[in-house]
Amino acid sequence: xxxxxxxxxxxxxxxxxxxxxxxxxxxxxxxxxxxxxxxxxxxxxxxxxxxxxxxxxxxxxxxxxxxxxxxxxxxxxxxxxxxxxxxxxxxxxxxxxxxxxxxxxxxxxxxxxxxxxxxxxxxxxxxxxxxxxxxxxxxxxxxxxxxxxxxxxxxxxxxxxxxxxxxxxxxxxxxxxxxxxxxxxxxxxxxxxxxxxxxxxxxxxxxxxxxxxxxxxxxxxxxxxxxxxxxxxxxxxxxxxxxxxxxxxxxxxxxxxxxxxxxxxxxxxxxxxxxxxxxxxxxxxxxxxxxxxxxxxxxxxxxxxxxxxxxxxxxxxxxxxxxxxxxxxxxxxxxxxxxxxxxxxxxxxxxxxxxxxxxxxxxxxxxxxxxxxxxxxxxxxxxxxxxxxxxxxxxxxxxxxxxxxxxxxxxxxxxxxxxxx
Amino acid sequence: xxxxxxxxxxxxxxxxxxxxxxxxxxxxxxxxxxxxxxxxxxxxxxxxxxxxxxxxxxxxxxxxxxxxxxxxxxxxxxxxxxxxxxxxxxxxxxxxxxxxxxxxxxxxxxxxxxxxxxxxxxxxxxxxxxxxxxxxxxxxxxxxxxxxxxxxxxxxxxxxxxxxxxxxxxxxxxxxxxxxxxxxxxxxxxxxxxxxxxxxxxxxxxxxxxxxxxxxxxxxxxxxxxxxxxxxxxxxxxxxxxxxxxxxxxxxxxxxxxxxxxxxxxxxxxxxxxxxxxxxxxxxxxxxxxxxxxxxxxxxxxxxxxxxxxxxxxxxxxxxxxxxxxxxxxxxxxxxxxxxxxxxxxxxxxxxxxxxxxxxxxxxxxxxxxxxxxxxxxxxxxxxxxxxxxxxxxxxxxxxxxxxxxxxxxxxxxxxxxxxxxxxxxxxxxxxxxxxxxxxxxxxxxxxxxxxxxxxxxxxxxxxxxxxxxxxxxxxxxxxxxxxx
Numbered sequence: 001x002x003x004x005x006x007x008x009x010x011x012x013x014x015x016x017x018x019x020x021x022x023x024x025x026x027x028x029x030x031x032x033x034x035x036x037x038x039x040x041x042x043x044x045x046x047x048x049x050x051x052x053x054x055x056x057x058x059x060x061x062x063x064x065x066x067x068x069x070x071x072x073x074x075x076x077x078x079x080x081x082x083x084x085x086x087x088x089x090x091x092x093x094x095x096x097x098x099x100x101x102x103x104x105x106x107x108x109x110x111x112x113x114x115x116x117x118x119x120x121x122x123x124x125x126x127x128x129x130x131x132x133x134x135x136x137x138x139x140x141x142x143x144x145x146x147x148x149x150x151x152x153x154x155x156x157x158x159x160x161x162x163x164x165x166x167x168x169x170x171x172x173x174x175x176x177x178x179x180x181x182x183x184x185x186x187x188x189x190x191x192x193x194x195x196x197x198x199x200x201x202x203x204x205x206x207x208x209x210x211x212x213x214x215x216x217x218x219x220x221x222x223x224x225x226x227x228x229x230x231x232x233x234x235x236x237x238x239x240x241x242x243x244x245x246x247x248x249x250x251x252x253x254x255x256x257x258x259x260x261x262x263x264x265x266x267x268x269x270x271x272x273x274x275x276x277x278x279x280x281x282x283x284x285x286x287x288x289x290x291x292x293x294x295x296x297x298x299x300x301x302x303x304x305x306x307x308x309x310x311x312x313x314x315x316x317x318x319x320x321x322x323x324x325x326x327x328x329x330x331x332x333x334x335x336x337x338x339x340x341x342x343x344x345x346x347x348x349x350x351x352x353x354x355x356x357x358x359x360x361x362x363x364x365x366x367x368x369x370x371x372x373x374x375x376x377x378x379x380x381x382x383x384x385x386x387x388x389x390x391x392x393x394x395x396x397x398x399x400x401x402x403x404x405x406x407x408x409x410x411x412x413x414x415x416x417x418x419x420x421x
Numbered sequence: 422x423x424x425x426x427x428x429x430x431x432x433x434x435x436x437x438x439x440x441x442x443x444x445x446x447x448x449x450x451x452x453x454x455x456x457x458x459x460x461x462x463x464x465x466x467x468x469x470x471x472x473x474x475x476x477x478x479x480x481x482x483x484x485x486x487x488x489x490x491x492x493x494x495x496x497x498x499x500x501x502x503x504x505x506x507x508x509x510x511x512x513x514x515x516x517x518x519x520x521x522x523x524x525x526x527x528x529x530x531x532x533x534x535x536x537x538x539x540x541x542x543x544x545x546x547x548x549x550x551x552x553x554x555x556x557x558x559x560x561x562x563x564x565x566x567x568x569x570x571x572x573x574x575x576x577x578x579x580x581x582x583x584x585x586x587x588x589x590x591x592x593x594x595x596x597x598x599x600x601x602x603x604x605x606x607x608x609x610x611x612x613x614x615x616x617x618x619x620x621x622x623x624x625x626x627x628x629x630x631x632x633x634x635x636x637x638x639x640x641x642x643x644x645x646x647x648x649x650x651x652x653x654x655x656x657x658x659x660x661x662x663x664x665x666x667x668x669x670x671x672x673x674x675x676x677x678x679x680x681x682x683x684x685x686x687x688x689x690x691x692x693x694x695x696x697x698x699x700x701x702x703x704x705x706x707x708x709x710x711x712x713x714x715x716x717x718x719x720x721x722x723x724x725x726x727x728x729x730x731x732x733x734x735x736x737x738x739x740x741x742x743x744x745x746x747x748x749x750x751x752x753x754x755x756x757x758x759x760x761x762x763x764x765x766x767x768x769x770x771x772x773x774x775x776x777x778x779x780x781x782x783x784x785x786x787x788x789x790x791x792x793x794x795x796x797x798x799x800x801x802x803x804x805x806x807x808x809x810x811x812x813x814x815x816x817x818x819x820x821x822x823x824x825x826x827x828x829x830x831x832x833x834x835x836x837x838x839x840x841x842x843x844x845x846x847x848x849x850x851x852x853x854x855x856x857x858x859x860x861x862x863x864x865x866x867x868x869x870x871x872x873x874x875x876x877x878x879x880x881x882x883x884x885x886x887x888x889x890x891x892x893x894x895x896x897x898x899x900x901x902x903x904x905x906x
Contacts, residue, residue, distance in 0.1 A: 092660065093766040093797075115666055136605055136613070149605045149613055150585055157859075165856045171764045173582075173796040174833040175571050175620050176840055176851055177878065178860040182584070182616025185605055191612060203666035229528075232640035234704055266707035313608035317526035345527075346608050374608045394611050396600035401611050403866040408859070420611035 016076075023077055025057060025065055026382040030074040033059075037082045039156065039164055039195040046193060046413075047162025049076055055416045058189035060101055060128030064135050067378045068188055068418035070385050078193060080130050086110050087196060088170075095153065095170055097198040100130025116201045119145035123299035130194040136185040139299055140237040140257070143341055145202065149185035154198035157184065160409045164195065172200045183404065190419030191408045205261030208236070210291050211274050213281035215254040218242070218323035224256055224278040225319060229343050233274055236261045240319065240342035241298065242326055244335065254323070256281070256342065257298060259291075302339045307352035309379040312365060312372045316345040321371055334361055348378070355384045362388055391420045422872075423486035425465035425508060433468055433510075436478040441516075443467040452511045455496045455503040456558075459759070459813060460842055464491075464505035471516045473591060473599060473629035479512055480627060481597030483872055491874045492627040494534060494563030499760055500841025502569060502622045502877055512627060514565050520544055521630065529588055531632045534565025538572070541633060550635040553580040556837065557745040565628050571620030573837040575671040575744065576701075578795035580636075582837075584619040591630035592618070595868035599629070606634070617863065622839050623874040625867040639703035642670070643713040644737045647725035648694030652676055652790070653771050655698040658723035659794045660768070662700065665719065667712050669795060673699040678754065678789035679747045679802065686750035689743025692727040698794070699744055701737075747791040748802070755787065755804035759816045762838035763827030767797040776826045777801060784819050786812070798836035799827065825850060840878045848880050 015037070019030035036042045049056050054075035059065055080101030087097040091114035098107050104127050108117045120132050121139030131137075133155070138147040145151065154168035157180065167180035184194055215221040221240065228238065239257040256278065260270040275283050286294050302309055314322050319342055326349075329336045334357055340347015351361045358380065365375045377390040394401060401421035405412070423429075433442045443449060444466050454461035465488075470476045483490045489509035496503060505511050518535035525548045530541050538559040541552040555574035556562055562572070568590065573582045580586075589603045603609035605616055618625050649655040655674050662669060675683070675697045683689055691697055700716055702709050720728055731737035751758040765773045774790065777799075781788040789802035801823050805816040824834045824847050834840065834847045848857060857879055864879075865871070 090766060090768070092664065092768045094663065095766070146581075146585065147605060149616060150581065159859065163855045163859070165853070165859045167856065167860070169831070169833050169851070171766055171797055171832050171836070173573060173577065173764050173793070173798045173836040175582075175837055176833045176835050176844075177848060177857070178617055178863055179571075179584070179620055180617065180860065180863070182605075182613040183863065185613045185616060186610060187612040203668065206666065229637070232637055232705065234639075262705070262708045263711045265711045266705065269707040270705060311608070315527045374603070374610055376610045391610055394609075395603075396598075397602055397609060397611055397614050399598075400594070400600070400602075400614050400867065404612060404614070404863060407862040407866040 019077060025074065026070040026385065028071045028074050030057065030077040032075070033077045033079055035079045035082050039158060042078065042083070042193050042195055043158040043162045043164050045076065045078055046158050046160045049413050050160040050162070050411045053411050054413060056413050057415055057418070058130070058134070058193050060131035061103065061124070061126035063122065063124035063127045064131055064137060067135065068415065069390055070382055071418050072416060080128060083195065089114065090170070091116055094201045095172065095198060096201055097154070097170070097196055098129045099196045100128060100194045102129045103127065104129060104132060111201060112204060115204050117204050118151065118199050119202050120148050120151065121299065123303055129197055133181070133184055133194055133197055134187060134189050140239045140259070140295065140341065143238045143343060144236040147185070149182060151199045152181040152185070152197055153200050155181040155184060156195040156197070157192040158195050159192050160411060160413055168198065170198055186420065188415055188419040190405060190415040190421050192414070207264040207267045208259060208261040208291065209267060209271055209285055209287035210257060210259045210294060211271055211278070212284045212286065212294065213256045213258070213278040215256070215281050218254055218320060218327065220280055221254040221256055222320040222323070224281060225342050227277040227279075228258065228274060231273070231277055233270055235259060235274070238341065238343040239298065239339070240347070241301065241339045242323055243301070243337040244330065257294070259295070298339070302337060302348045302350045303379070305350065305352065307335065307350045308358040308377060308384065310349045310351060310362060310365065310375060310377050312347065312349060312375045314345045314372055316343055318345070318371055325368065325371060329361065329364070336361065355381060355387070358384055359388055366392060394420060422508070423488045425488055425510065429482070429486055429488065430466055432482055433466065433479065437468055437470060437475055441469045441471070443469070452493065452505060452513065455493070455498040455501060457499050457501045457841070457843055460501040460504050462505045462507055464511040465508050467511040467513055469513045469516050473517070473593070476512060476514075476517070476627055476629050477593045477597055477599050479510070480593045480595065483510055484595060484597050484870065487870055487872060489872045489875050492565070492569070492623050494566030494569070495537070495561055497558045497562045498566060498570060498841065499762065499838040500835065500843040502839050502841035502874075504842045506875060514563065517629065525550065529632055529634050531630060532564055533630060534563055534568070534628050536564050538562050538564055538567055541635070545635050549638050551638055552633055553586055553636050554583050557748065564631050564633070568619050568628050568631055569621070569623045570837065570839045575673055575793060578672060578793065579668050579670045584616055586633050587615065587619055587631060588634055589632040590615060590618070590628050592626040592628045594626050595870065595873040622841060622877050624864055624877055625873065641706040641709045642701065642703040642737065643709050644699065644701040644731040644740055645713070645717060645720065646691065646729045646740050647698045647700070647720040648692045648727040649696045649698060649723070649725060650694070652696040652774055654724045655696040656770050656794065658698055658720045658725070661719045661723060662716055663767070663795070665715060667702070667716060669700050669716070670703040671699065671701040672793070672795035673744050674790075674792050674794045675744065675747060676790040678787055679791045682750040682754045682789065683743045683746050685753035687742050687746040689739050691743055692729065694726065699740060744791070748800070751789065751802050751804070756806045756808070757804070757813070757816075759803040759805065759820055760838070761799070761801045761803065761820045761823055762835050763799045763801070763824050763832060764836040765797045765799065765827050765830040765832035767795065769830040769832070770794065770797055773799070773826050773830050777823055780819060780822055784815060786816060786819055788819070793836070796836070797832065799823075821847060842877055845876070845878055845880050848878070
């Protein structure tokens with residue numbers, strides 16, 4: 001490692017500054033923060049770091065940077081802050097290319113000028129395109145649009161050996177060569193640095209509104225969900241929310257949030273049909289600004305109060321058992337909240353309490369392999385992360401993942417020890 | 422690379438039935454090629470396992486002896502992806518054809534790789550569900566082949582490809598390990614290994630079980646057929662539909678030669694036209710009704726000479742029979758044909774179609790065109806007569822030229838048929854040596870010995886991305902099929 005310079009590789013090299021406390025990850029302050037301005041800069045930084053065996057953590061908006069294991073010393077934080085451009089918007093082809101550091105909300109503001117958007121949501125302000133792909137994080141609209149991995153059609157990467165390569169392209173249909181974009185999805189910056197990404201886009205919906213159905217028991221919600229998913233309604237979200245905080249002191253603790261996006265003429269028909277199907281619930285329909293506020297608040301609901309946040313999957317028809325599990329945990333004094341994709345079987349659990357309570361809750365979930373799969377700890381205290389493997393078992397993917405990691409990052413410099421591989 | 426000798430075949434027979442190991446030259450004939458018959462190669466041996474355990478034993482044996490192998494589904498592939506490796510083993514998966522689980526409450530079906538694409542829909546249709554990817558060959562193609570090729574189909578514009586519908590697999594890795602992998606759709610943490618395996622054309626593993634998600638049948642489906650005097654007018658209609666913010670379930674265009682062929686073969690009774698545009702919308706009744714009226718108006722504004730709206734399911738089926746029968750019908754208008762599969766950004770379609778028309782005039786071969794207009798996926802059908810000396814080679818050359826047009830327009834050399842053996846040599850037109858080399862690094866991570874369907878996808882003459890180190894003869898070189906320069 002070199003000492004802190006203003007520019008790596010001499011006066012023409014990429015700018016870098018000394019790491020400060022505000023750059024710390026789980027309390028570990030990086031030696032330097034590099035802020036490359038071009039793809040070539042990114043590649044050059046990785047090549048030199050690789051030679052020096054310097055540990056590198058890639059940072060986009062920094063909104064999910066604490067996800068992962070606690071780091072060993074970090075030499076370089078590679079910030080994509082200056083790679084923030086929307087490179088192309090081919091609106092007639094419904095595609096767009098953005099640099100890794102471009103903020104999702106900025107990109108969507110630009111795309112909206114042509115009535116389109118990239119349906120990637122983040123509850124975190126400042127989340128970037130690169131971070132969304134690397135974490136494959138998604139929100140309630142995953143129900144209709146999938147995760148970033150499903151929208152990605154091309155990617156440009158900087159490898160640790162300094163090469164810049166691409167996979168995929170600019171067309172929505174393309175099976176030439178390996179789809180390395182998939183490999184980046186969920187890699188958490190452990191395999192290569194994403195420089196830019198190309199996506200297929202979606203027309204902005206002409207109209208939308210959301211039906212919020214509130215239930216005073218889990219069985220009511222499960223029956224309503226079954227009626228909705230068994231119908232031929234096409235909701236854009238099918239979101240379950242179970243929280244003691246929802247209506248303290250009142251009976252209604254379970255909510256189903258169904259967003260409908262359609263033509264102005266058809267929208268009301270969908271909402272009314274859905275309303276008829278969620279029999280027995282207390283229903284509210286929100287639209288316009290109230291609808292946006294509802295979804296913003298829903299997205300943040302899990303993240304705003306304190307507590308560990310865990311992601312887990314289940315078979316969709318097991319939702320009743322999942323809600324019963326949450327109920328049991330609460331009865332045993334663990335403050336647990338669930339927010340997730342009801343029809344897909346994927347959700348976030350917020351678990352409040354001291355470190356041992358939280359650890360016990362994760363262990364409990366992992367022990368219920370009949371119910372939960374892929375239990376991953378996202379947000380947790382450094383103390384807790386040191387006593388639990390945040391990723392859990394990767395199963396058969398562990399060996400293969402390690403082989404791919406070794407092939408692309410033979411020195412093991414990227415997100416060393418923190419990522420899933 | 423190892424050699425398939427008597428000892429090797431005896432070993433195969435030990436854990437497969439005697440009749441499941443084929444070495445008779447006549448029996449091997451069936452396996453010499455897939456749906457791309459101009460590429461053919463006799464394998465050393467064909468094995469027809471009936472279980473994942475048998476597949477595992479076969480792959481282990483190949484790994485132990487360093488014998489190359491290729492997995493084969495139902496042989497309907499169009500890029501030579503299942504072309505045997507000289508001196509290698511073909512693992513035919515047609516006997517792994519059981520539907521293992523139909524789980525309607527959890528919206529998923531588990532099948533063995535030899536189950537046909539359409540069989541999945543047949544299984545779940547009585548419950549009101551279907552499996553979305555619908556390659557034109559769906560009646561015969563296997564789900565294992567769909568996973569290998571990341572198959573799409575006419576409806577992938579709205580519903581995506583195989584990779585958007587596979588939740589998990591069981592597969593035998595090239596070292597013989599039997600693994601289970603979940604996809605990102607099923608929230609598997611870490612790099613989406615299954616996402617890269619799907620579409621890897623049988624070069625990373627042999628799939629023995631596939632879990633797919635199924636979708637609820639849309640409440641309403643509306644299909645129209647519009648006839649045009651020119652392909653550009655049909656293309657204009659497509660642009661206007663997309664500009665109106667409508668994503669149809671399918672948008673297909675057929676030109677005059679393909680219309681002539683299907684009329685002769687499957688009699689869809691299309692109206693007289695230079696080009697036919699098929700547009701299908703699906704979804705909730707109220708929405709489809711509103712958008713369909715708009716689509717119909719757009720089609721008329723773009724100059725349609727006739728607009729025919731499917732009045733019932735039989736009518737709709739007839740329209741699709743005409744479209745899906747296009748490739749198979751070409752035999753009515755030409756002794757031989759070569760299907761290409763290029764992609765261009767949709768807005769570049771007029772420009773590329775014009776270049777193809779000029780090429781047709783120049784080369785003297787008729788070129789039909791059937792394409793998925795919504796996603797710019799062209800299927801030029803190059804007509805030739807193999808009995809006329811030089812025409813086969815000319816057809817291949819013309820196909821390559823068309824792919825160059827696609828790449829120059831910012832597109833791809835394949836949208837759904839795969840690179841296979843057919844188009845490996847064109848990969849450098851789309852990807853740099855570094856791009857290809859890094860893909861090869863990934864391949865080696867799965868298959869360090871290079872025995873899993875070698876010679877496919879990646880160009881062999883330059884031998885990009887081979888294991889660094891001392892010179893080792895490539896199997897293609899050994900077989901006299903490639904040389905180093």
